[in-house]
Amino acid sequence: xxxxxxxLGTYQTRIYYEDVDAGGICYHSKYLNxxxxxRSEMFFSKNSSPIQGDYHFVVKKINADFISPALFGNxxxxxxxxxxxxxxxxxxxxxxxxxxxxxxxxxxxLLVCLKGNKISRIPDSYKRxxxxxx
Numbered sequence: 001x002x003x004x005x006x007x008l009g010t011y012q013t014r015i016y017y018e019d020v021d022a023g024g025i026c027y028h029s030k031y032l033n034x035x036x037x038x039r040s041e042m043f044f045s046k047n048s049s050p051i052q053g054d055y056h057f058v059v060k061k062i063n064a065d066f067i068s069p070a071l072f073g074n075x076x077x078x079x080x081x082x083x084x085x086x087x088x089x090x091x092x093x094x095x096x097x098x099x100x101x102x103x104x105x106x107x108x109x110l111l112v113c114l115k116g117n118k119i120s121r122i123p124d125s126y127k128r129x130x131x132x133x134x
Contacts, residue, residue, distance in 0.1 A: 005093075006082045006131055009045060011038035015074045024072035031064070031105045035094040038078035039111075046129055055123055057111040060089070064107040074098055082130055087121050088113050090130065 011034075019030045043050045050056060070076050076096050084091035089112045096105040113122045 004082060004085065008042050008080045008082065008130065011041045011078045013037070013076060013078070015070050015072055015076065017072060020072045026070035028066055031066070031096055032062070034076065034078050034096060035107060035109070038080050038094060039092070042080060043129060048129055052123070052125055054115045055113060055120065055126070057113055059109055060112045061110040062107055064105070066105055068102060068104045070096070070098065070104050076104065082132070083108070085132060088119050090122070
Protein backbone atom coordinates (compact mmCIF):
# COMPACT_ATOMS: atom_id res chain seq x y z
CA UNK A 1 0.00 0.00 0.00
CA UNK A 2 1.24 3.43 -0.89
CA UNK A 3 0.46 6.12 1.69
CA UNK A 4 -0.19 9.62 0.36
CA UNK A 5 -2.35 12.68 0.62
CA UNK A 6 -3.43 13.92 -2.81
CA UNK A 7 -6.24 16.47 -2.76
CA LEU A 8 -8.32 15.87 -5.86
CA GLY A 9 -10.72 18.75 -5.60
CA THR A 10 -13.61 20.40 -3.90
CA TYR A 11 -17.35 20.42 -4.47
CA GLN A 12 -19.72 22.98 -3.02
CA THR A 13 -23.44 22.67 -2.31
CA ARG A 14 -26.12 24.43 -0.33
CA ILE A 15 -28.21 22.75 2.37
CA TYR A 16 -31.78 22.84 1.06
CA TYR A 17 -35.10 22.28 2.81
CA GLU A 18 -35.20 18.69 1.50
CA ASP A 19 -31.90 18.04 3.33
CA VAL A 20 -33.04 18.98 6.83
CA ASP A 21 -35.35 17.90 9.63
CA ALA A 22 -38.04 20.10 11.21
CA GLY A 23 -35.34 21.85 13.29
CA GLY A 24 -33.32 22.81 10.21
CA ILE A 25 -30.51 20.32 10.91
CA CYS A 26 -29.09 18.36 7.99
CA TYR A 27 -29.98 14.65 7.99
CA HIS A 28 -26.97 12.43 8.68
CA SER A 29 -27.50 10.42 5.48
CA LYS A 30 -27.21 13.54 3.32
CA TYR A 31 -23.49 13.83 4.10
CA LEU A 32 -22.96 10.52 2.28
CA ASN A 33 -24.87 11.89 -0.72
CA UNK A 34 -22.77 15.06 -0.74
CA UNK A 35 -19.55 13.03 -0.66
CA UNK A 36 -20.78 10.75 -3.45
CA UNK A 37 -21.54 13.80 -5.60
CA UNK A 38 -18.09 15.21 -4.86
CA ARG A 39 -16.47 11.96 -6.04
CA SER A 40 -18.52 12.03 -9.24
CA GLU A 41 -17.62 15.69 -9.83
CA MET A 42 -13.90 14.73 -9.72
CA PHE A 43 -14.54 12.83 -12.95
CA PHE A 44 -16.97 15.28 -14.56
CA SER A 45 -14.59 18.20 -13.96
CA LYS A 46 -12.02 16.31 -16.06
CA ASN A 47 -14.49 15.51 -18.86
CA SER A 48 -14.64 11.89 -17.79
CA SER A 49 -17.05 9.52 -16.07
CA PRO A 50 -16.85 7.34 -12.94
CA ILE A 51 -18.02 4.50 -15.19
CA GLN A 52 -15.52 3.65 -17.93
CA GLY A 53 -16.56 0.75 -20.13
CA ASP A 54 -16.87 -2.28 -17.86
CA TYR A 55 -14.93 -0.57 -15.05
CA HIS A 56 -16.38 1.22 -12.04
CA PHE A 57 -15.85 1.61 -8.30
CA VAL A 58 -17.99 0.39 -5.44
CA VAL A 59 -17.89 1.40 -1.80
CA LYS A 60 -16.56 -1.43 0.37
CA LYS A 61 -16.22 0.37 3.70
CA ILE A 62 -17.05 3.73 5.26
CA ASN A 63 -15.83 5.16 8.55
CA ALA A 64 -17.87 8.30 9.21
CA ASP A 65 -17.49 10.94 11.90
CA PHE A 66 -20.34 13.43 12.45
CA ILE A 67 -18.76 16.42 14.20
CA SER A 68 -21.12 19.39 13.97
CA PRO A 69 -24.43 19.93 12.17
CA ALA A 70 -24.91 21.69 8.86
CA LEU A 71 -27.98 23.91 8.93
CA PHE A 72 -30.66 24.89 6.44
CA GLY A 73 -29.30 27.50 4.04
CA ASN A 74 -25.62 26.83 4.81
CA UNK A 75 -23.18 26.35 1.97
CA UNK A 76 -20.79 23.47 2.53
CA UNK A 77 -17.58 22.49 0.76
CA UNK A 78 -16.57 18.87 0.35
CA UNK A 79 -12.84 18.19 -0.09
CA UNK A 80 -11.79 14.81 -1.47
CA UNK A 81 -8.29 13.38 -1.02
CA UNK A 82 -6.60 10.06 -1.66
CA UNK A 83 -4.81 8.84 1.42
CA UNK A 84 -3.94 5.26 0.37
CA UNK A 85 -3.71 3.45 -2.92
CA UNK A 86 -3.45 -0.25 -3.77
CA UNK A 87 -3.66 -2.09 -7.08
CA UNK A 88 -7.42 -2.69 -6.77
CA UNK A 89 -8.57 -0.11 -4.20
CA UNK A 90 -8.33 3.49 -3.12
CA UNK A 91 -8.86 4.90 0.38
CA UNK A 92 -10.21 8.43 0.30
CA UNK A 93 -10.70 11.04 2.98
CA UNK A 94 -13.65 13.36 2.44
CA UNK A 95 -14.31 16.36 4.65
CA UNK A 96 -17.33 18.63 4.78
CA UNK A 97 -16.77 22.17 6.05
CA UNK A 98 -18.98 25.22 6.36
CA UNK A 99 -18.17 28.73 5.06
CA UNK A 100 -16.18 29.45 8.23
CA UNK A 101 -13.96 26.41 7.41
CA UNK A 102 -15.37 24.59 10.45
CA UNK A 103 -15.19 20.81 10.03
CA UNK A 104 -18.71 19.35 10.16
CA UNK A 105 -18.19 15.81 8.92
CA UNK A 106 -15.40 13.55 7.71
CA UNK A 107 -15.23 10.05 6.41
CA UNK A 108 -12.76 7.55 5.11
CA UNK A 109 -14.20 5.54 2.25
CA LEU A 110 -12.62 2.45 0.73
CA LEU A 111 -13.41 2.16 -2.98
CA VAL A 112 -12.77 -1.09 -4.84
CA CYS A 113 -12.41 -1.25 -8.62
CA LEU A 114 -14.60 -3.72 -10.47
CA LYS A 115 -14.62 -4.87 -14.06
CA GLY A 116 -18.14 -6.10 -14.50
CA ASN A 117 -18.79 -7.80 -11.17
CA LYS A 118 -15.21 -8.90 -10.44
CA ILE A 119 -12.47 -7.12 -8.53
CA SER A 120 -9.93 -5.73 -10.97
CA ARG A 121 -6.68 -3.74 -11.13
CA ILE A 122 -7.31 -0.03 -11.41
CA PRO A 123 -6.80 0.95 -15.07
CA ASP A 124 -4.36 3.71 -16.03
CA SER A 125 -7.26 5.91 -17.17
CA TYR A 126 -8.45 6.14 -13.56
CA LYS A 127 -4.92 6.62 -12.25
CA ARG A 128 -4.56 9.69 -14.47
CA UNK A 129 -7.82 11.15 -13.13
CA UNK A 130 -6.70 10.44 -9.57
CA UNK A 131 -3.33 12.03 -10.40
CA UNK A 132 -1.50 8.80 -9.56
CA UNK A 133 0.36 8.63 -12.89
CA UNK A 134 1.05 10.80 -15.91
